Every structure is written in structure tokens, then in C-alpha cells.
């Protein structure tokens with residue numbers, strides 16, 4: 001079995017210029033999910049000199065199998081929706097960097113953004129739209145066996161487990177959605193849930209119940225993932241009795257929610273206790289010229305249409321800020 005992460009191929013044509021560390025951009029956008037890409041369209045249409053830095057194009061949308069609540073599409077596959085976003089962004093000659101993460105930002109009249117490879121980009125305004133990433137369990141075996149049976153993204157990796165047995169950690173919406181995706185390809189799915197029952201939406205639980213190859217272990221947590229080169233088994237502890245048992249499995253999907261990708265801005269902008277960036281109704285942070293949008297912020301309800309709307313607001317605020325400065 002090949003456990004390398006599958007790559008997603010996007011069809012949209014690219015019409016961008018490589019980022020230039022020698023210049024000062026009007027606006028730098030961090031993130032290429034719905035928030036960042038919408039901000040890019042708004043900034044380019046306003047004619048401000050903009051560059052966008054993207055670790056993984058599409059963000060969470062690229063990891064979503066079906067979207068049925070984004071206006072204009074009764075149903076669209078996540079990868080197709082990202083292609084539509086890209087088509088719209090790449091009609092402009094925007095400064096573009098893909099595959100690089102931002103490791104640090106600094107405040108000031110001119111803001112600076114450091115990339116993974118050490119290059120530093122500069123701008124007058126900054127839009128942070130770096131979204132969220134899968135939460136880790138932080139248990140022995142997780143990091144070492146990631147990509148070797150430990151997985152987070154079902155749309156990327158479920159096909160690797162065709163005819164195999166998998167454990168899904170988490171019984172909320174993320175976990176149950178993952179279990180549904182996996183149940184149609186895997187031979188057996190075991191959900192390990194910390195609570196006494198599933199906490200997902202009823203519509204998802206009803207769908208899950210239509211599969212006969214799914215079982216559940218409640219009031220329990222996975223404490224260790226075991227295997228030399230590939231996952232072989234996991235240790236499960238009952239939180240009420242403290243008793244541990246072993247579940248033999250070919251893989252484990254960890255679906256316990258998401259954490260904001262905000263660490264590179266810590267100490268620069270104000271955040272809440274969940275490390276979400278605090279913004280006002282115009283997406284301004286507590287720092288002049290630094291704006292934030294989408295799932296990385298404290299704005300409630302993490303959805304594509306909301307992230308897009310917030311991205312538009314952040315872009316308009318950033319453009320207004322640039323105009324006023326000029």
C-alpha cells in the first residue's frame with residue numbers, strides 16, 4: 001500500500017508573477033483558502049499592488065468532498081470549487097508564492113513577512129487569512145507514522161484504505177463525516193469517541209447509521225499508535241475505568257477538530273484563548289495596517305461563504321488603509 005499523500009491537480013491556468021523580495025507591496029495576503037483568495041480578487045480589482053503567499057492552495061476546501069451550501073452551486077466538489085476560485089484570482093497578474101509557509105511577521109510602517117526558506121517580503125498592509133489545520137493528538141507514534149497509516153484528510157487519503165480496517169478518532173461532525181467517507185471504501189470503521197455518545201449533527205448520524213461496517217467505542221481515547229513502518233494497532237483507554245485495550249487496524253484518522261494557523265503572528269496581533277486573531281467588524285486587528293479574515297479569526301461560524309465575505313471585508317479595509325496613507 002502506498003501511503004504517500006495524494007496530490008491534488010488543479011486545472012486553473014496560472015497568470016501570476018513570482019513574489020519579489022526587492023519591492024514593497026501595498027498588500028501581502030497570507031493564505032490561499034476562500035478568505036485569502038477572495039481578498040486577492042478584491043485587492044486586484046482595486047488596483048493595489050498585491051502578492052499572495054499560500055502554503056497549500058485551497059486550504060480546507062481542497063479537503064472537502066462535497067459542498068452544498070455555497071451559493072451558486074447546489075452541489076460542488078471541493079477541488080472543483082478551488083479551481084473556480086483560482087480561475088478568478090489568476091485572471092490578474094498577482095504576485096504569487098505557493099508551497100511556502102509564513103514563519104514570522106513584523107509590525108511597523110512597513111510590515112515584513114518571513115517565508116520557510118528565509119526570504120523576507122515587505123508590504124504596507126497585511127491580510128492574515130491562514131485558516132485552520134487539523135488538531136493533533138500529541139500521542140506516541142502519531143508524528144512518526146503520519147503518512148504511514150496516520151491520516152487527517154479523508155478526501156486525500158480515504159482511497160488508500162480501500163478494503164482495509166480503519167479507526168476514526170472523534171465523534172463530532174469532523175469524525176462522523178470522516179467515518180461516512182471511509183465506510184464506503186474501507187472494510188471496517190471503528191469510531192473512538194471520548195464522550196458517551198456521538199455529538200455530530202443528527203443528519204450526519206442518520207447517514208452513518210445506514211452503514212453496517214461501522215462500530216463505536218465510547219468514553220475512550222487513543223493513547224498510543226503502534227507499528228514499525230506502518231500502523232498495526234492502537235491502544236485505547238476507557239476514561240471511566242482507566243482500562244486499556246488494543247485495536248488492530250491498518251490506519252487511523254484523527255478527526256478532533258482544527259487549530260488556527262496563527263502562531264507566526266503571536267506576540268504581534270491580539271488573540272483570544274483559542275489563538276484566534278481578534279478583529280473588529282472591518283477585519284482590523286489591534287495593529288495598524290494588519291487585517292485578518294476567515295477561520296483564523298475570532299469571527300463565529302467557520303464556513304466557506306463566511307470566510308469569503310470576511311476576506312472581501314479585509315481587502316476593502318486594507319485598500320482604504322493604503323489610500324488614506326497615500
Ligand SMILES: Cc1cc2nc3c(=O)[nH]c(=O)nc-3n(C[C@H](O)[C@H](O)[C@H](O)COP(=O)(O)OP(=O)(O)OC[C@H]3O[C@@H](n4cnc5c(N)ncnc54)[C@H](O)[C@@H]3O)c2cc1C
Nearest residue numbers: 031032033034035056059060102131132294295302303304
Ligand atoms: C472536512 C471539512 C469539510 C467542510 N465542509 C464545509 C462545507 O460543506 N461548507 C462550508 O461552508 N464550509 C465547510 N468547511 C469549512 C470551510 O472549509 C472553512 O470555513 C473555510 O475553508 C475557511 O477558509 P479560510 O480561507 O479562512 O481558511 P482555510 O480554508 O483553512 O485556508 C487557509 C489557507 O492558509 C494557508 N496557510 C496556513 N498557514 C499558512 C502559513 N503559515 N503561511 C502561508 N499560508 C498558510 C493554507 O495552506 C490555506 O491555503 C469544511 C471544513 C472541513 C475541514
